[in-house]
């Protein structure tokens with residue numbers, strides 16, 4: 001839960017002289033589902049990497065009064081900034097509850113593992129309810145569906161009380177039903193947290209984004225509501241000739 005905003009100003013990331021992110025500014029507030037979109041190589045993941053300390057960036061990325069750039073990864077996590085990766089990173093051989101215990105920094109004895117329900121922390125209980133995984137407590141993460149694994153990752157961030165959730169392509173590879181469930185989940189968790197979603201899926205973006213920043217070649221191409229960016233000729237030009245062009249340029253036919 002947070003009242004603070006994430007404000008990124010003139011973010012710049014270079015890899016051996018190659019400018020991957022060249023002066024990007026955007027902000028994200030609690031209560032909105034914020035999207036970062038753009039073609040392959042636009043710099044979306046690198047922005048998240050810089051905010052979370054995995055890539056060295058210059059400029060500024062502030063969470064409230066706190067500057068994140070230049071801090072070590074674990075210190076950024078401690079400030080409440082959590083992220084997911086394009087491939088879900090859960091422990092396949094452990095149960096859903098064990099994964100959440102680890103995320104919560106809790107060590108559960110073998111005995112209490114047998115009496116699972118009784119020993120569930122309120123924060124874990126809440127994360128399970130919020131992500132729809134309450135019925136999967138004792139399921140090994142490895143046999144969860146692709147969508148459920150992503151939700152487990154999000155649940156792990158929730159038990160850590162993440163104030164900022166940076167989600168890298170959360171619906172990639174999901175079924176239509178899982179996408180819808182994920183969109184609803186993002187809306188719920190965004191009510192009191194900052195949620196920034198990197199996505200390629202334009203239908204999903206148009207359905208759930210409150211505001212969008214479009215990146216292209218490391219720079220902000222367009223920024224605003226879904227309607228704003230859809231109507232922007234610069235955006236249409238960049239997506240022209242790609243599979244995404246139709247989705248950006250025309251109303252959503254599948255899900256509206």
Ligand SMILES: Nc1ncnc2c1ncn2[C@@H]1O[C@H](COP(=O)(O)OP(=O)(O)OP(=O)(O)O)[C@@H](O)[C@H]1O
Nearest residue numbers: 015018019020038039040041042043044045046047
């Ligand atoms: N560690 C790295 N070393 C060198 N170049 C990198 C590194 N990480 C990313 N890049 C380059 O920076 C640019 C931006 O990459 P990034 O992964 O941020 O793009 P993206 O918008 O997330 O793309 P995608 O949608 O394909 O994931 C790309 O040209 C990429 O090849």
